[in-house]
Amino acid sequence: MGRRTVAKSLGETVPPVSAEVVIVGGGIAGLAIARELVALGLTDIVIVERGYPGSGATGRNVARIRAMQLTEELTHVAVACQDKYDRMGDELGFNVLFYRLGYAWVLYENEEVERMRDIVAMHRRAGVRSALLSPDDTLRRLPILLGGDPVAGAVLNDDAIVHHDAVVWAHLEYLAGRGVRLLAGTTVQGVSIDDGGVTGVQTDRGRISTPVVVNAAGGWSGELNALAGVVAPNRPYRREVLVTAPLRRSIDAAITFYRPTEGWFNQTLRGEVVMGVVDPNEPAGVQQASTPAFLRRTAALVTQKAPALANATVIRQWAGMYDVSPDHLPLVGPTQQLGGWWQANGWSGRGMLLAPYLVELLATQVASGHQHPRLQMFDPDRFPPEVSTAESAHDYYARYAAR
Amino acid sequence: MPARRLPEAAEAGGARVRFTFDGRRYEGIEGEPVAVSLLAAGRLTLSRSFRFHRPRGLMCSTGECGWCECEVEGRPSVRTCRVRLRDGMAVRGEHAWPSVEHDLLRALDLGSRLVPPTFYHHRFLRPRRLRKAYLDVLRWFGGRGRLRRGMPMDWHVPRALQRDEADVLVVGGGRAGLLAAIGAADGGGRVVVLEADAEIDPDLRDLVTQARSLGVDVRLGTMATGWYGGMVTAMDDSSLWEIRAGAVISATGTYDLVPGVPGADRPGVMSARLVGRLLARDGVLPAERVILVGQGQESESVAVALAEAGARVIGPIATASLSGIGGRGPVSWVRYQDPQGARVTTRERVDLVVFGDRTPNLDLVLAAGAAVGWEDGRIDAQVAADGRTTVAGLFLVGDGRELSHRNGPSDQEVGRAAAAHARRTRENVASGEVGGGPTPTIRAGNPARSPARGLAPARGPAGAMVCFCEDVRGWEIEAELAAGYSDPELVKRRTGALTGPCQGKYCLVAVTCAMSGLEATDRDQTVVLPTGRPPLRPIRLGDLVVADGSIEPIAPTPAPDMVP
Numbered sequence: 001m002g003r004r005t006v007a008k009s010l011g012e013t014v015p016p017v018s019a020e021v022v023i024v025g026g027g028i029a030g031l032a033i034a035r036e037l038v039a040l041g042l043t044d045i046v047i048v049e050r051g052y053p054g055s056g057a058t059g060r061n062v063a064r065i066r067a068m069q070l071t072e073e074l075t076h077v078a079v080a081c082q083d084k085y086d087r088m089g090d091e092l093g094f095n096v097l098f099y100r101l102g103y104a105w106v107l108y109e110n111e112e113v114e115r116m117r118d119i120v121a122m123h124r125r126a127g128v129r130s131a132l133l134s135p136d137d138t139l140r141r142l143p144i145l146l147g148g149d150p151v152a153g154a155v156l157n158d159d160a161i162v163h164h165d166a167v168v169w170a171h172l173e174y175l176a177g178r179g180v181r182l183l184a185g186t187t188v189q190g191v192s193i194d195d196g197g198v199t200g201v202q203t204d205r206g207r208i209s210t211p212v213v214v215n216a217a218g219g220w221s222g223e224l225n226a227l228a229g230v231v232a233p234n235r236p237y238r239r240e241v242l243v244t245a246p247l248r249r250s251i252d253a254a255i256t257f258y259r260p261t262e263g264w265f266n267q268t269l270r271g272e273v274v275m276g277v278v279d280p281n282e283p284a285g286v287q288q289a290s291t292p293a294f295l296r297r298t299a300a301l302v303t304q305k306a307p308a309l310a311n312a313t314v315i316r317q318w319a320g321m322y323d324v325s326p327d328h329l330p331l332v333g334p335t336q337q338l339g340g341w342w343q344a345n346g347w348s349g350r351g352m353l354l355a356p357y358l359v360e361l362l363a364t365q366v367a368s369g370h371q372h373p374r375l376q377m378f379d380p381d382r383f384p385p386e387v388s389t390a391e392s393a394h395d396y397y398a399r400y401a402a403r
Numbered sequence: 404m405p406a407r408r409l410p411e412a413a414e415a416g417g418a419r420v421r422f423t424f425d426g427r428r429y430e431g432i433e434g435e436p437v438a439v440s441l442l443a444a445g446r447l448t449l450s451r452s453f454r455f456h457r458p459r460g461l462m463c464s465t466g467e468c469g470w471c472e473c474e475v476e477g478r479p480s481v482r483t484c485r486v487r488l489r490d491g492m493a494v495r496g497e498h499a500w501p502s503v504e505h506d507l508l509r510a511l512d513l514g515s516r517l518v519p520p521t522f523y524h525h526r527f528l529r530p531r532r533l534r535k536a537y538l539d540v541l542r543w544f545g546g547r548g549r550l551r552r553g554m555p556m557d558w559h560v561p562r563a564l565q566r567d568e569a570d571v572l573v574v575g576g577g578r579a580g581l582l583a584a585i586g587a588a589d590g591g592g593r594v595v596v597l598e599a600d601a602e603i604d605p606d607l608r609d610l611v612t613q614a615r616s617l618g619v620d621v622r623l624g625t626m627a628t629g630w631y632g633g634m635v636t637a638m639d640d641s642s643l644w645e646i647r648a649g650a651v652i653s654a655t656g657t658y659d660l661v662p663g664v665p666g667a668d669r670p671g672v673m674s675a676r677l678v679g680r681l682l683a684r685d686g687v688l689p690a691e692r693v694i695l696v697g698q699g700q701e702s703e704s705v706a707v708a709l710a711e712a713g714a715r716v717i718g719p720i721a722t723a724s725l726s727g728i729g730g731r732g733p734v735s736w737v738r739y740q741d742p743q744g745a746r747v748t749t750r751e752r753v754d755l756v757v758f759g760d761r762t763p764n765l766d767l768v769l770a771a772g773a774a775v776g777w778e779d780g781r782i783d784a785q786v787a788a789d790g791r792t793t794v795a796g797l798f799l800v801g802d803g804r805e806l807s808h809r810n811g812p813s814d815q816e817v818g819r820a821a822a823a824h825a826r827r828t829r830e831n832v833a834s835g836e837v838g839g840g841p842t843p844t845i846r847a848g849n850p851a852r853s854p855a856r857g858l859a860p861a862r863g864p865a866g867a868m869v870c871f872c873e874d875v876r877g878w879e880i881e882a883e884l885a886a887g888y889s890d891p892e893l894v895k896r897r898t899g900a901l902t903g904p905c906q907g908k909y910c911l912v913a914v915t916c917a918m919s920g921l922e923a924t925d926r927d928q929t930v931v932l933p934t935g936r937p938p939l940r941p942i943r944l945g946d947l948v949v950a951d952g953s954i955e956p957i958a959p960t961p962a963p964d965m966v967p
Contacts, residue, residue, distance in 0.1 A: 004525075007887025052890040059896070089528045097523070099538045146552055165896045166524065176887070184890065245480055245904045245941060246453065248546035269538060271546030290937050292629055292636045292645060296564070299947035303559075308552045310559045310945025311478055315904050316936045 006169075009176035010053070012183050018209035020044035021366070022201050024188050024224055025216035026051075027058035028164075029344045029355040031171035033214055035092075036363030038178045046210075047175075047182040048203055054168035056218045060320030062241065062266065062274045063164035063352045064254050067128045068103050068157055070119060070400040073377060074329070075126040077354065080374075084357040085162055094170035096162045099269060102253035103159030104142055106305070107152045109259055115397060116155050123157070130157040144251045148305045161254060161266065164352060191228040197339030198228065212366065214342045216359075219286055219321025221345035230337045233383045234325040234346035235284040239276065240294040241319070244312040246271035251306075258396045263301050265309070273312050277301045284324075290317045322349040326387045328399055331380035332358045333371065342366060343380040405445040405690070409712055412686020420490035424473075425502050431488045436464070438471040438483040439685045441494070447670040447733045449473055449483065451499045453547060453903065454520075454874035455512035458503075458732045460670025463659050464677040467940065469872065469904050470668075472548075473497060479548020480904075498547045508544075519879050520898050559945025563642045569595040569620075570825040571818070572635055572648035574627045574767060576600075579801025579814045580654030581610040581621070586818025587652070588617040590826060595619070595646065597637050599626040627655075629937040630770035633796065638942070643949060649825025652790075652798045652818065653768060657761035660781075662696055663877075663913050665727050665866045667756075671734030675701040675759040679708065688712045690754030694737050697722035699759025700802075709757075717749070722760055762912050763803035769907075769935035771797050777921050777928040782912055785929075790817030796824060869913035872903020880917040891918050895933045904941055 020042055023030045026049030034045050049055070065085050067078040085098050107113050116132055123130035138154040139146055175182065183205065190202035191213065200209040217224045219236035251273065254266035265275035277298040295317060303310045325331060325346035334342050344359055361372040408416075416432040423429065424446060431440025438461045441449060448458040449471045459470040466485040474495040475481040483494065496503025511518070527537040571587040573580045576598025587594045596614065601624035603611050611621055622639070629636040635651060637644040659674035661667050673689060679701045681687045693709055695702060695718035702719060709716050720739050726746070727738040734756055738748045762781050769775070773792035774785040783804075790798045790812055798821045800814040812820070865878035875898045883897045894900065900914045901907040907914070911932070915921070919930050 005886045007885075007889075010887050010889060052892050054896075055892065059892075089534075090531075093525065093528075095523050095526060095528050097538060098534075099542075100535060143552065144550075169524065169897070244944065246545055246547045247479060248549045249542060250550040269542045269545055271542070289632055292631055292634075292643075292937075295938070295942075295947050296643065296949050299944045300949060303945055303948055308550045310943065310948070311550060312944050313480060313904070313941040314938060314944055314947070315906060315941045316902070317938065318936050 004173050004177075006172045006176040009172065009180055009182050010184060012181045013205065015048075015183055015186070015203055015206045015208045016046060016181065017207075018200075019046040020210065021046075021212045021214065022208055022210040023047045023214045023216055024201070025049065025056070025218060025220070025345075026053040026182055026184065027056045027216065027218050028054075028167060028351055029218070029347070029359055030214070030216035031168065031175065032356045033216060033344055033359040033363055034175055034180050035171055036360045037366065038175065038180060040363055040367045042367065043179050045180045046208060047180065048186050048188055048201070048208075049182060049184050050187045050220070052184050053172055053182060054165065056220070057320040057322070057347075057351060058164060058168060058218075060241065060318055061164055061352055062268075063162045063167070064103065064266070065098070065160040065162055065353050066103055066254075067159055068105060068123065068130060068155065070397070072122050072126060075123060075128060077357070077374060079127055081353050081357040082160060084360070085160065088167070088170065088356065092170040092174045094166070094173060096166045096170050097269060098160055098162045100158045100160045101266065103157055104138075104253040104255045105155040106138065106142070106145065106255055106257045107154055107259075108149060108257060110152055112259065112397070113153045116153075120155055128157055130155050142251070142253060142255065144255075144306045144308060147307045156253060159254065161268070162352070163269070167352070188224060188227065191224075193228065193338065198341050210340075212340050212342065214344055214366075216344040218345060218347065218351065219323050221323055221343070223286075228338055228341055230335055230341055231385070232331060232335075232343065232346065232380060233387050234323050234331060234348075235388075236286045236321045237282050237284055237324050238287045238319050239278065239282075239322050239349065240290060240317060241274055241276045242295060242298060242314050242317040244273045244275075245315050247273060247312060250308070255306075257305065261301070262396055263298070263305070265302055265306070273309065275302050275309075286321060288319045288321065290319050294319075322347075323351075324348045326383055330354055330358065330378055332362050332378040333365065333375055333380050335380045337381070346380075405447070406442050407688055408443050409682070409686045409688055416686060420488060422488060422490075422492040422494060424494045425496050425504075433490065434487050435685055436484050437473075437475065437486045437488050437492065437494060438464070439681065439687055440488045441483065442681070442689060443685075443687045446504075448504055449670070450497060451503055451506050451508070452668070452874050453498070453872060454518075455515045456499065456506050456508040457512050457668060457874065458506075458509075458670050459668060459871075460733070461677065462661070462672060463674050464680055465658075467658065467905060467908050473503075474548060477551045479550060497549070515874070519882065520873075520875065559943065559948060560641075561948045561950040562638070562946070564949045565642045565644050567595070567644060567646045569593045569646060569648040570829070571595075571650050571652060571821050572646055573597070573652045573654055573818075574635065575654035575656060575801070576607075576611075576621060576623070577604075577654060577656055577801065578607060578610065579656075580652070581607060581614050582814035583652045583654055583798075583800045583818035583821070584614050584619045584621070585610070585617060586813075586815030587650075587822040588614065588619050589819055590822030592649070592822055592825060593618075593620070594822075595648070596621045597625045597627050597635075598623050600624070627767070627939060628942055629939055630767055631937065633771075636938075638946065643947065648796075649828045650796045650798060650821035651767070652800055652821050653803065654801045654814075655764040655766060655803060657802045658764050658908050659758070660760040660762040660912060661871070661909060662722055662725050662728075662758050662760070663867045663869070663916075664725050665868070666729050666734075668868050668871050669728055669730060669734045670732065671730070671754055672728060672756045672758065675699050675705045675757050678755075678757050679705045682708045682712055688714060691715060692751065692753050693717065693755045693757055694749065694753050695719035696725055696756055696758040697760040699761055702757075702759035705757060705759075714755075717753070719759070722758070728756055761802065764908075765803065765911075766908070766935075766939045767797065768792055768794075768799065769932065770937060770939060772935075773797060775930060775932065777915070777919070777930050778926055780912070780916075782915060782930065782932075786811070788812065789820035791820065791824070796828070798824075867913070869917055870898070870900035870903065870910035872905050872910070873899035875900040875910075875914075877913070877917050880914065884918070884920075891931055891933045894918050901933055906936070906940075
């Protein structure tokens with residue numbers, strides 16, 4: 001095996017004078033769209049990244065690749081996204097550790113169970129192999145829940161996890177081999193506009209002329225939109241995570257619950273347990289500091305659900321940004337507000353899952369001008385001007401009730 | 404020769420009790436650390452390393468390195484140097500098959516040269532139908548401790564959440580911390596000292612009495628667990644604490660600096676601090692044939708104590724002259740350069756390597772994001788003349804500072820400076836001004852060489868282990884840099900270095916050295932380290948549960964800096 005290097009791409013420190021496409025953000029969305037553009041024959045691409053590749057939410061999430069969604073249209077998209085990951089290893093020649101760990105949506109109220117009956121039927125129609133389990137079967141399949149809060153059931157399927165860092169490296173190797181430049185540690189400070197269209201970006205290392213800018217800045221996409229005078233309703237919210245020392249295989253699916261509040265835990269391939277309980281009152285804003293309240297909140301609820309985890313040892317905690325849109329769906333496409341300005345953000349916590357597939361469709365649109373029908377639901381200009389993320393329901397189920 | 408109990412200690416010791424290790428019965432003395440009982444019973448190998456199943460044994464005795472982790476009474480990955488032996492205790496080795504002593508998975512270590520952390524990147528994709536099976540196998544190799552269901556929750560008595568405020572908070576109740584607290588108490592404000600040990604070191608009783616007489620709140624058995632934007636969290640038997648202070652003094656001492664040579668992680672390599680404790684406190688001589696490496700504060704006294712206990716002692720030899728530690732499993736030989744420059748391998752068997760080097764404990768400093776520098780093979784905080792770090796309100800005293808700032812102010816003077824800082828901050832807040840007064844300039848080091856240019860060899864031979872939790876060797880870090888992963892965060896993620904349970908406590912120096920292309924002799928260099936993340940030390944999830952069990956309202960986000 002020859003030693004593969006990313007030095008050619010990551011070693012860049014001086015921005016080029018011009019580029020066909022400038023991608024702002026070196027996370028999953030930015031790296032994946034660069035890859036798709038390369039596949040379409042564009043190589044004059046620059047990725048501008050304020051930290052290191054994957055330093056935002058891409059390097060801070062737990063990479064659950066979940067087809068189990070609540071609406072039919074999103075389920076179809078998620079299935080395509082999962083397929084995209086399943087193929088990624090072959091396409092990029094890099095093992096991203098796509099692993100069907102299983103996914104369990106654990107239900108604690110009968111009202112949840114009733115709601116999920118129709119959802120499971122919908123999953124089956126969409127080709128997702130979900131099953132609604134009885135309380136007994138839930139405990140048989142997920143013995144980690146024994147002794148915890150009484151369960152009302154669970155929806156279980158064979159959804160996957162990947163290694164989020166490996167996904168970044170796979171893309172870096174691919175891009176470095178094809179001449180795409182990545183300016184790490186570089187911040188965009190201004191956007192030049194002429195005649196209703198973008199003409200370039202000003203970075204702290206110099207200016208790059210370009211007719212096309214892709215905003216793939218995740219939690220920082222709002223700041224970037226503001227530099228361009230573009231209005232978008234997505235807002236950054238902090239989500240926190242903790243990880244334990246590795247344990248022998250003891251949890252056989254990625255577990256999520258929404259009662260009494262949203263929480264989740266699963267084991268990585270190495271055996272660490274990652275977990276988190278969401279603060280429903282988390283204020284909007286870029287904030288990546290960890291909090292002690294998160295540790296207490298997570299310890300209280302997770303040990304209530306899975307008492308055996310009381311003996312797991314917390315070794316590290318961190319926080320990352322969700323870029324949340326009012327309907328919790330991403331903004332993927334050009335905006336009518338500014339020519340040459342493309343949105344690939346607002347992932348609302350589903351960037352790892354959705355980005356690689358949706359930016360494949362987006363790249364085709366950048367290159368050909370034609371919108372894939374699937375991208376219609378992600379049109380960046382779909383929101384009425386007054387809508388805000390604050391109005392959207394905090395309850396996970398209620399977010400999707402209207403559709 | 405295995406370890407033995409010293410005759411006088413054997414007579415004076417407490418009650419003999421029985422316990423089991425991997426099902427075999429042993430005898431120990433009630434109340435001594437379980438790891439000591441195991442050592443005295445001749446069990447040198449206590450655990451296996453995560454990746455390559457290398458044998459590990461008792462090394463530091465401070466509860467921080469994790470090499471003595473075993474399953475105790477069904478509880479996974481317990482640091483046995485911090486657990487007292489009780490009658491009938493059941494201890495088990497982890498992460499080994501069939502046993503920790505004879506682990507067939509050790510075969511992985513023999514082929515470890517072929518298995519860099521990135522080995523899977525271009526493998527296991529074909530045939531496609533076996534992909535999941537490959538990862539199932541990989542998953543089987545992972546893991547460590549076993550979660551046993553139905554364990555009694557009484558180990559995790561829910562705690563009360565308590566909030567406290569102090570003018571000066573001292574983390575660490577050793578000599579330096581107590582002196583700093585006494586200095587800070589001069590100012591008349593409220594001074595709190597957190598000390599993780601529940602018992603006072605007999606040598607420090609007078610200082611504790613003096614501090615308490617000045618009104619200092621010395622809290623024993625209280626362990627600092629995190630730094631969150633200036634707020635310090637702590638834990639004792641009954642409470643979780645959130646403490647805000649006008650100034651925080653880090654008095655957390657030092658970590659043992661494991662020699663940077665291949666084989667330094669073998670059972671039988673022990674810190675001088677540990678060996679001193681074994682002889683003086685536990686009455687156990689860990690081995691008869693000993694070689695001393697490096698100079699440290701205990702090295703001399705330990706050499707004397709070893710000789711008095713009947714050990715045969717070689718050395719001390721300089722750390723820099725050491726080039727390898729070998730044996731089948733535990734230590735049996737040492738390779739080094741003699742003063743004439745010739746490479747020597749010990750001819751007679753050596754059972755114990757005692758090293759004396761230390762490195763400052765910078766946990767709080769790094770968690771706070773204060774600037775650090777590289778100095779003579781160590782990482783030091785950059786501190787001003789009055790002991791303050793580059794983070795406003797965080798001060799540093801004791802061995803952690805004196806290793807390389809010997810001519811600085813006394814610990815008491817730093818305590819007074821911290822109290823003055825807290826007072827100024829309070830007055831300024833009261834008067835609506837911002838900041839804690841003028842900040843003395845802090846000598847900044849030169850930026851370290853960019854690793855992209857010129858790769859210096861890692862400290863010691865490239866085959867040396869630099870990160871023990873994840874079994875990362877120097878050459879693996881070099882390979883990542885050479886492949887273009889030039890950011891320390893990327894190297895950390897690619898190799899796993901710094902991400903294990905010790906969170907960098909025992910590998911920061913070696914990993915930084917390898918990452919930054921520094922050499923042991925370099926001085927006065929600023930180094931960029933990956934972000935330090937809370938908590939400061941591993942905590943059981945169950946120990947974080949607060950008594951009322953409800954999901955508490957969320958406290959406001961702490962400010963990025965403690966000073967308004």
